[in-house]
Amino acid sequence: MTSEPKSHTLEVPGATLAYDVRESATSTAATLLMIGSPMDASGFASLAGHFQDRTVVTYDPRGIGRSRRTDGGAESTPEQHGDDLHRLITALGGGPVDIFASSGGAVNGLALVARHPEQVRMLVAHEPPAAQVLPDREQALGAVADIRQTYDRDGFGPAMAKFIAISSLRGPIPTDFADLPVPNPAGLGMPTEDDGSRDDVLFRQNLMTCTHYQHDFEALRAAPTRIVVGVGAESEGEMAHRAGVAVAERLGTKPVTFPSHHGGFLGGEFGYKGDPDAFAVTLRQVLEA
Known part of the structure; x- marks a missing residue:
């Protein structure tokens, strides 16, 4: 069983990040980091509850929720988010961690792995809106x-x-x-x-920065990190689903279909409900494969 989430802050260049740790004292598995963008940590409450046998970390990306920007900038780039994640993982002990990343968080997770693959054992990138790789x-x-x-x-x-x-x-x-x-x-x-x-x-x-980001597929293919791209069973044909399929193709892999839609892990957070029970079963199967 995990403890109640404990909130912390981390100073990074241009921002103060807020993150939460649900610690498992008995788990020997890698820490599981759940990330989104522009969604903050609150969106992972339901999904985190299905992984009480692991230490789970969630965070608010820079400029979102409790995480304040201090640089006065208007936009946040995947490179910045990736560097923030690199510094967060370092603060957590350096990794390697497992990451479940949703939507813009999946773009940021891929940016992280391209630059710091040694910090990530497995990245599950669910429906990254990577418009640059779409046929259209x-x-x-x-x-x-x-x-x-x-x-x-x-x-x-x-x-x-x-x-x-x-x-x-x-x-x-x-x-x-x-x-x-x-x-x-x-x-x-x-x-x-x-x-x-x-x-x-x-x-x-x-x-703009998320959808227009040019992924470094050469670095991603060379990374020791296991990268699994997820797509939603109910979102076939939608832009983020199609982008996920295209990203998997560029990586030389096949996407894994998760239950429900783009926000399939949500348990009603933000009034948008998926199927978090079934979603968590698939995620656990992927993480433990």
């Missing part, structure tokens, strides 16, 4: 840029409506995405009024 790369990158432009011009609600539309679309991104009718934010439960803020952790800090 130009359309995908253009659609993401249009979402960012919508955010800069119109604010959170219209941008989130477009984000939901593109992330849930099944199949190639249309070349005329920017010209298609914009979904009504109110119909999706989003605000319609622009409050004037432009500091959202997704749209301002991480959207």
Whole structure:
């Protein structure tokens, strides 16, 4: 059994990171680090509960949740997140650790392994939105840029409506995405009024840098780390699922299908429920294979 999570902070260049340790006094397995982006540590509460026989660490990426940026920067890059993870693992004893990484966290986990493979025994990268490796790369990158432009011009609600539309679309991104009718934010439960803020952790800090990141597949293929790419059983055809398949292909591997959707490990955190029980079973099988 793990202890109650204990919160800590770590000073890194340009930020103060907050992280939580659920320690198992009896486990001999590698520490399991669960990471997301732009999701913070709270999103892993349900999944962590299924690994009480291991020490589990979660954290808030820079500029998100409890982790404060001190550098005044507007955007966070996968290289920065990867360096933060490198310093966090060092603070935890140096590793090697196992990592379950979701969405933008999977992009950051791959950036970490490309530079510090000795710190990671296994990386399970679940649906990284790696738009650069998609067959419809130009359309995908253009659609993401249009979402960012919508955010800069119109604010959170219209941008989130477009984000939901593109992330849930099944199949190639249309070349005329920017010209298609914009979904009504109110119909999706989003605000319609622009409050004037432009500091959202997704749209301002991480959207462009995450999706446009160029992965170092040569370094990843050469790494001693075992890299497993995960995709959702219910998200086939969606951009992040297709990107996961493409990343696995570039690594010379086959993706592993996990139960549920892009957030399949969620137990209702943020009002978005997956199937965390079944998801945890598959994750354990992958980690112990």
